[in-house]
Amino acid sequence: xxxxxxxxxxxxxxxxxxxxxxxxxxxxxxxxxxxxxxxxxxxxxxxxxxxxxxxxxxxxxxxxxxxxxxxxxxxxxxxxxxxxxxxxxxxxxxxxxxxxxxxxxxxxxxxxxxxxxxxxxxxxxxxxxxxxxxxxxxxxxxxxxxxxxxxxxxxxxxxxxxxxxxxxxxxxxxxxxxxxxxxxxxxxxxxxxxxxxxxxxxxxxxxxxxxxxxxxxxxxxxxxxxxxxxxxxxxxxxxxxxxxxxxxxxxxxxxxxxxxxxxxxxxxxxxxxxxxxxxxxxxxxxxxxxxxxxxxxxxxxxxxxxxxxxxxxxxxxxxxxxxxxxxxxxxxxxxxxxxxxxxxxxxxxxxxxxxxxxxxxxxxxxxxxxxxxxxxxxxxxxxxxxx
Numbered sequence: 001x002x003x004x005x006x007x008x009x010x011x012x013x014x015x016x017x018x019x020x021x022x023x024x025x026x027x028x029x030x031x032x033x034x035x036x037x038x039x040x041x042x043x044x045x046x047x048x049x050x051x052x053x054x055x056x057x058x059x060x061x062x063x064x065x066x067x068x069x070x071x072x073x074x075x076x077x078x079x080x081x082x083x084x085x086x087x088x089x090x091x092x093x094x095x096x097x098x099x100x101x102x103x104x105x106x107x108x109x110x111x112x113x114x115x116x117x118x119x120x121x122x123x124x125x126x127x128x129x130x131x132x133x134x135x136x137x138x139x140x141x142x143x144x145x146x147x148x149x150x151x152x153x154x155x156x157x158x159x160x161x162x163x164x165x166x167x168x169x170x171x172x173x174x175x176x177x178x179x180x181x182x183x184x185x186x187x188x189x190x191x192x193x194x195x196x197x198x199x200x201x202x203x204x205x206x207x208x209x210x211x212x213x214x215x216x217x218x219x220x221x222x223x224x225x226x227x228x229x230x231x232x233x234x235x236x237x238x239x240x241x242x243x244x245x246x247x248x249x250x251x252x253x254x255x256x257x258x259x260x261x262x263x264x265x266x267x268x269x270x271x272x273x274x275x276x277x278x279x280x281x282x283x284x285x286x287x288x289x290x291x292x293x294x295x296x297x298x299x300x301x302x303x304x305x306x307x308x309x310x311x312x313x314x315x316x317x318x319x320x321x322x323x324x325x326x327x328x329x330x331x332x333x334x335x336x337x338x339x340x341x342x343x344x345x346x347x348x349x350x351x352x353x354x355x356x357x358x359x360x361x362x363x364x365x366x367x368x369x370x371x372x373x374x375x376x377x378x379x380x381x382x383x384x385x386x387x
Contacts, residue, residue: 004114004365005113005114005117005372006107006110006111006113006114006365006368006369006371006372007090007092007097007110007365007368009034009109009110009111009113009114010090010097010099010102010106010107010110010363010368011089011090011099012030012110013027013101013106013109013110014088014089014090014099014100014101014102014106015088015089015090016030016088017088017100018073018074018075018101019074019075019076019077019078019100020074020075020076020077020134020135020137020138021077023051023052024052024053024073024074024134025051025052025053027073028044028053028055028073028132031055031057031109031132032055032057034113035057035116035130038059038116038119038121039059039121040057040058040059040130041057041058041059042055042056042057042058043055043056043058043149044056045145045146045149047134047135047142052134052135052142053134054131054132054133054134054142054143054145054146055130055131055132056129056130056131056132056146056149056150057129057130057131057132058127058128058129058130058154059121059124059127059128059129060121060124060125060126060127060128060382061124061125061126061127062127062154062155063125063126063127063155064126064155064156064158065126065155065156065158066126066127066128066129066155066157066158066382067126067127067128067129067157067158067159067160067161067378067381067382068129068130068131068150068157068159068160068161068338068343069108069112069128069129069130069131069160069161069163069375069378070130070131070132070133070143070160070161070162070163070334070338071105071106071108071109071112071131071132071133071162071163071349072105072132072133072134072135072136072137072142072143072334073106073109073132073133073134074133074134074135074136074137074138074142075100075101075104075106075137076100076104076137076356076357078100078359081358081359082359083359083360084098084359084360085098087099087100087361088100090102092365095364095365095366096362096363096364096365097362097363097364097365097368098360098361098362099361099362100361101361102351102355102361102362102363103165103350103351103352103353103355103356103361103362103363104164104165104351104353104355104356104357104361105163105164105165105349105351107163107165107349107350107351107363107367107368107371108163108164108165108349108350108371109132109163110368111163111350111368111371111372111375112130112375114368114372115372115375115376115379118376118379119379119382119383120379120383123383124382124383125382125383125384126158126382127155127382128379128382129150129154129157131143131146131150131160133146133334136333136334138300139177139179139299139300139302140300140302140332140333140334140337141300143334143337144337147334147337147338147341147343148341150338150341150343151341151342151343156342156343157313157343157344158312158313158316158344159312159313159314159316159317159344159345159346160313160335160338160343160344160345160346161317161345161346161347161348161349161378162333162334162335162338162345162346162347162348162349163347163348163349163350163371164329164331164333164335164347164348164349164353165349165350165351165352165353165355165356165363166327166329166347166348166349166353167350167351167352167367168321168348168349168350168367168370168371168374169323169327169348170317170318170321170323170325170326170327170346170347170348171305171326171327171328171329171346171347171348172305172307172308172309172314172326172327172328172346172347173227173228173263173304173305173306173307173326173327173328173329174263174304174305174328174329174330174331174332174333174335174336174347175228175233175234175260175261175262175263175304175329175330175331175332176260176261176263176267176301176302176303176304176332176336177258177259177260177300177301177302177332178258178259178260178261178267178270178271178298178301179256179257179258179298179299179300179301180256180257180258180259180271180274180296180297180298180299181254181255181256181257181296181297181299182204182207182254182255182256182257182278182294182295182296183252183253183254183293183294183295183296184200184201184203184204184207184242184252184253184254184293184294184295185200185251185252185291185292185293185294185295186198186199186200186203186249186250186251186252186253186289186292187249187251187289187291187292188248188249188250188251189248189249190247190248190249191246191247191248191249192247193249194249197249198249198285198288198289198292199249199250200242200243200250200251200252200253201242201243201250201253203253203281203285203292203294204240204242204253204255206281207255207274207277207278207281207294208237208240208255208257210274210277210278211235211237211257211274212235214235214270214273214274215234215235218232218233218234218235218259218270219232221233223262227327227328228262228328228329228330229330230330231262232262233259233260233261233262233265233270234259234260234330235257235258235259235270236257236258236259237255237256237257238256238257238258239255239256240253240254240255240256241253241254241255242254242255256299259271260330260332261304262304263303263304263305263306263336264304264306267301267303267304271296271298274296275296278294278296279294281294282294302332302333302334302336302337303336303337303339303340304332304336305333305335305336305339305345305346305347306336306339307326308339308344309326311344312344313344313345313346314326314344314346316381317346317348320374320377320378320381321348321374326346329347329353331353333347335347348374349371350363350364350367350368350370350371351363351364351367
């Protein structure tokens with residue numbers, strides 16, 4: 001089975017441990033080696049310390065109407081997972097390929113490499129651009145520099161396909177994400193003297209109660225069209241830490257939370273309302289405890305993807321996939337960043353998101369075959385005459 005181009009390419013990519021905490025440069029080097037014989041032009045966009053980078057590979061004339069294929073190179077950790085085999089050695093069994101990143105989303109990158117021999121590079125009337133990003137799994141932190149360059153310095157893109165695992169179904173909408181950290185400062189005291197201290201943990205509990213009330217309000221405002229599961233903006237407190245001992249009233253408490261707004265809604269509403277409620281609580285607390293503080297700061301933010309059903313790019317994707325329908329997903333992805341920069345974008349890639357991030361992650365070989373067929377159809381589109 002490893003003699004099939006997509007499978008052998010995936011085996012090669014999986015062997016690079018590109019967990020987000022590590023560098024992806026060796027993988028980018030290999031991608032450039034694989035792409036250079038076709039005549040691609042390369043640009044890299046490194047992070048601040050030069051340990052990671054985005055890679056933009058371009059082929060064909062610098063004119064409007066090109067197609068961009070985007071995939072992130074990083075994967076989530078395998079720490080604490082009990083894999084049946086080495087997660088960085090591709091294993092085939094019963095039509096499935098097991099390994100970290102097979103579904104999310106090195107399978108898509110492998111399909112690009114497998115389909116390229118069928119591209120008539122000397123017949124391209126419009127450009128093909130390949131975007132390989134870093135740090136998607138920790139909040140889409142890497143790709144903005146690449147997106148900004150494409151939007152500002154290159155001819156308009158007809159369509160960007162972000163190859164997240166959608167089982168090769170077309171997706172034209174996904175939720176966004178806003179990450180937030182809140183830190184509470186109270187007053188330390190002996191736990192027997194509760195009248196003298198202010199527990200930062202208890203204040204944090206009250207604030208989390210405010211978030212729960214907001215979450216219930218969002219649930220009551222569900223959009224009943226069935227596009228998302230669940231069909232409303234969600235909130236989650238993912239981490240909390242504070243205090244030093246059970247017999248000390250806690251001076252510090254910090255909690256990290258996120259919300260995932262429906263695309264097209266006011267993504268600042270929850271942050272704005274929470275910040276206002278926190279300010280009122282702080283003012284009340286400081287009447288007794290002048291040192292009391294409640295500080296809230298946004299972390300990473302990824303915009304949602306909105307349907308662009310009248311766009312030429314989305315119409316092209318539907319035609320090549322042979323469908324009139326497009327679905328939606330509740331997870332965040334880089335597509336919204338491309339769309340926000342004025343680039344029509346969709347999600348479509350091999351594998352099932354249900355397999356992503358799990359022990360024994362896998363992609364079905366049939367999914368890779370379908371993706372390669374789709375990419376070959378894209379090649380034919382790029383080889384046609386001008387629009």
